[in-house]
Amino acid sequence: MADEGRQTLRLVVTGHVDHGKSTVIGRLLHDTGSLPEGAVERIRRVSAETGQPFELAFLLDAFEEERRQGITIDTTQLQFRTARRDYVIIDAPGHKQFLKNMISGASGAEAAFLVVDARRGVEEQSRRHAHMLALLGIGQVGLLVNKMDLVGYDRAAFEAISREMGLFLGSLGLRAGASVPLSALEGENVLRPSPRMPWHKGPSLVAALDGLEKDREEEGLRLPIQDVYKFDDRRILAGRVEAGRVKAGDRVLISPGGKETRVASLAAWLPGDQRDRAGTGESVGLMVEDEFFNRRGEVVSGPDDPPAVADRLKASIFWMGRRPLETGRRYRLRLATSEAEATVEEIGGLMDSSSLAPIPARGRVGPDEVAEVEIALDRKIALDPFSRHKATGRFVLVDGFDVAGGGIVTAALGEAAEGRGFAHGRLRARCEVFEEYYYSLGDLSVRKAGDGRRPFTVGDPVPLRGQSYGFPESFDIAVFRDLVAVLIRGGQVAALVPLADYVYGGLPVVNGRGFGLLVNSPEEWARARADLSAMTPENEARLARRWLDFNAFRHIPIGLADFDI
Amino acid sequence: MDHLRSLEAQSVFILREAYAKLGRLGLLWSIGKDSTVLLWLAKKAFFGHCPFPFIHVDTGHKIQDMIAYRDRVAAELGLELIVHRNEVALAGGMGPDRGRLACCGALKTEALAEMTRKHGFEGLIVGVRRDEEGSRSKERVFSERDGDDGWDYANQPPELWGQFKTDFPKGHHIRVHPLLEWSELDIWRYIEAEGIPVIGLYFSRDGERYRSLGCAPCTGRIRSGAMTVREIVAELEVTRTRERAGRAQDQEDAYAMQKLRRDGYM
Ligand SMILES: Nc1nc2c(ncn2[C@@H]2O[C@H](COP(=O)(O)OP(=O)(O)OP(=O)(O)O)[C@@H](O)[C@H]2O)c(=O)[nH]1
Numbered sequence: 001m002a003d004e005g006r007q008t009l010r011l012v013v014t015g016h017v018d019h020g021k022s023t024v025i026g027r028l029l030h031d032t033g034s035l036p037e038g039a040v041e042r043i044r045r046v047s048a049e050t051g052q053p054f055e056l057a058f059l060l061d062a063f064e065e066e067r068r069q070g071i072t073i074d075t076t077q078l079q080f081r082t083a084r085r086d087y088v089i090i091d092a093p094g095h096k097q098f099l100k101n102m103i104s105g106a107s108g109a110e111a112a113f114l115v116v117d118a119r120r121g122v123e124e125q126s127r128r129h130a131h132m133l134a135l136l137g138i139g140q141v142g143l144l145v146n147k148m149d150l151v152g153y154d155r156a157a158f159e160a161i162s163r164e165m166g167l168f169l170g171s172l173g174l175r176a177g178a179s180v181p182l183s184a185l186e187g188e189n190v191l192r193p194s195p196r197m198p199w200h201k202g203p204s205l206v207a208a209l210d211g212l213e214k215d216r217e218e219e220g221l222r223l224p225i226q227d228v229y230k231f232d233d234r235r236i237l238a239g240r241v242e243a244g245r246v247k248a249g250d251r252v253l254i255s256p257g258g259k260e261t262r263v264a265s266l267a268a269w270l271p272g273d274q275r276d277r278a279g280t281g282e283s284v285g286l287m288v289e290d291e292f293f294n295r296r297g298e299v300v301s302g303p304d305d306p307p308a309v310a311d312r313l314k315a316s317i318f319w320m321g322r323r324p325l326e327t328g329r330r331y332r333l334r335l336a337t338s339e340a341e342a343t344v345e346e347i348g349g350l351m352d353s354s355s356l357a358p359i360p361a362r363g364r365v366g367p368d369e370v371a372e373v374e375i376a377l378d379r380k381i382a383l384d385p386f387s388r389h390k391a392t393g394r395f396v397l398v399d400g401f402d403v404a405g406g407g408i409v410t411a412a413l414g415e416a417a418e419g420r421g422f423a424h425g426r427l428r429a430r431c432e433v434f435e436e437y438y439y440s441l442g443d444l445s446v447r448k449a450g451d452g453r454r455p456f457t458v459g460d461p462v463p464l465r466g467q468s469y470g471f472p473e474s475f476d477i478a479v480f481r482d483l484v485a486v487l488i489r490g491g492q493v494a495a496l497v498p499l500a501d502y503v504y505g506g507l508p509v510v511n512g513r514g515f516g517l518l519v520n521s522p523e524e525w526a527r528a529r530a531d532l533s534a535m536t537p538e539n540e541a542r543l544a545r546r547w548l549d550f551n552a553f554r555h556i557p558i559g560l561a562d563f564d565i
Numbered sequence: 566m567d568h569l570r571s572l573e574a575q576s577v578f579i580l581r582e583a584y585a586k587l588g589r590l591g592l593l594w595s596i597g598k599d600s601t602v603l604l605w606l607a608k609k610a611f612f613g614h615c616p617f618p619f620i621h622v623d624t625g626h627k628i629q630d631m632i633a634y635r636d637r638v639a640a641e642l643g644l645e646l647i648v649h650r651n652e653v654a655l656a657g658g659m660g661p662d663r664g665r666l667a668c669c670g671a672l673k674t675e676a677l678a679e680m681t682r683k684h685g686f687e688g689l690i691v692g693v694r695r696d697e698e699g700s701r702s703k704e705r706v707f708s709e710r711d712g713d714d715g716w717d718y719a720n721q722p723p724e725l726w727g728q729f730k731t732d733f734p735k736g737h738h739i740r741v742h743p744l745l746e747w748s749e750l751d752i753w754r755y756i757e758a759e760g761i762p763v764i765g766l767y768f769s770r771d772g773e774r775y776r777s778l779g780c781a782p783c784t785g786r787i788r789s790g791a792m793t794v795r796e797i798v799a800e801l802e803v804t805r806t807r808e809r810a811g812r813a814q815d816q817e818d819a820y821a822m823q824k825l826r827r828d829g830y831m
Contacts, residue, residue, distance in 0.1 A: 036805050074703045336727075406723075
């Protein structure tokens, strides 16, 4: 093949609206002779026909709306080459309203340039884009200080912006690459050093581009199964090698099932494609020796280096949906090829993605905000911390029909604690005693607003008073589903005991939901225990009426939480 | 991995996602080089099988050789082929003399819409590429079309990390674009590397060849002496004219293609 061995680097150009991203790319294409014949003339003609001034940015801003408003709405990309290597250059919109399009473009890049207008300096989206690049795992960011013509090619203006942005990038953990002063409009310092900026000792735009380094390939096989094909007598596990490599004869582990087997061979259509090994990025088909039941969503790895298997995780997320993310609401999480129902249970570290100003916790994440969250899934999936494996360490959250958020896994959490319950030694008790419930006017139903899920243990203080409940300092909780009793004394967890060993001592008793038990003596307790331990859907209503006082400690407030957006 | 291999791997990944996630699926086969590469990639993705039908929207004005070639290849490869024509419009005498955009609208956009509904397709695999023209340059890999085939191009959903648009209301469908990232030169280099057979119209006869194939009245030939795939690659490596310069419907007005595609054109 003609281009054997040439490298391709994928680069996204980001920055605040109107700072000149599209013009920078247009200039690069123009000055390197990468444009098709007549492209500039055609834009001149369209500009004349529609009565608009000529803009190099129109080479990328192809939609009529984009040209009329002079802004990029959606991302695009094109191929371009220098003597050193090939590039895919991705143009991203800078307008706040189109952040989801910026993310779509940037998520496919390995490195980024951040464009800042020399006269206007660092603005809201300059910082927000930098933050998104960090969350998308793009480590390398070069700074382009554009429109130097508007500040008379002033060195001090360039250096002030360089310093400010360098510090901000550093605070996000990004590697600041070269800093380049230029004028995309006049073509200064694009291909070669500019005589108007003799003070600049660093690279020109093209030199800075060629100075970016490609990411190292990840070690350790990760092959998420896309599908299992049985079109003929072969049974083929199809998928893309997202990290590491695989070859015939390798022992592999398939998670979350945890079954181990050996790769018999790699499938191919054409004899010429027949291989016995594959590396990162290749779409392959594996045939394995043991025919377990396999399905989409499982991950093939080496037996000694498996992904985590978990149904709870901690993650850093960004939200793009118009409707905010809320605790307690159900979403669909899609990670590599696996999917699960997901509930966000704890939201912390909420902040504005541009100013990095913290936002007080409020049980939801609005558009363009970022947060640290804890997510519970309805089943176990294979995943990795993003720092170890990118492809199996990042996910999107789907709200209804739409991908509304994205995130990277910071930790897989072990054994699930069911609900905000109690745990001590071998005993655990699931319950919702300290959970807030409210009547939601949004969907006319009762919803839960709890945001803490770590189980309480002996010695922990418990929140005795909430908006929808209030308990005395000392009382007992009888959790029938786990046959455990929890003793609360002086506002703290005093002990967990098996329900069989619990002795009624005259203190109020509630069930696992926080509803009072109509029990006033050891005899009544014995009867209540026998009845409630044998509850079935048929006798549930009768037994609840007989033994429960729903309003003793709880009430359901009418909640306006849904409208408070 | 080199550039062509990574394009190939990405396209195979996309085809497999479409097959795993969408309901009834079809591949729009225009007989040209791009959809011929698509056919090849589908064979690779599914190990010699093609688990969905091929669809040809026949405008009745196609270059004659294309129809003969289509039927021959379909028979040779044993493809399940669906041919659809807007018979009502054709009976009414629709043609480019009624206006090029009206003609494309009736014989391609409307015909495609009829076909989509008649067969209940949830996913249509289409071989469009970003470098063809402006509105295609802004496309998503999985691009939703509403119940009227409309494309809400100013409000496209996010698409990141290989997580495509696979949730949508009933009656909508997804255009799947596995070749979006390929350039014209990539296509020809791949055809050369893989030895993929293509229709003879692309090769020079009497000093001219077709660079892009469409309907006979609206597709022009370019001056070229390229008689082999290798010579086409060599020609494209130095040429700077645009690929669709010979396609009349693109030149109608500055945003002709954007308008056609907003309404459901491929
Ligand atoms: N004076 C001067 N003007 C410039 C320069 N670069 C771009 N511009 C102008 O700045 C305006 C915005 O440029 P664009 O390239 O459209 O900006 P953008 O960052 O791509 O904008 P969005 O994509 O909408 O965020 C246009 O009018 C350009 O002509 C420059 O180096 N000097």
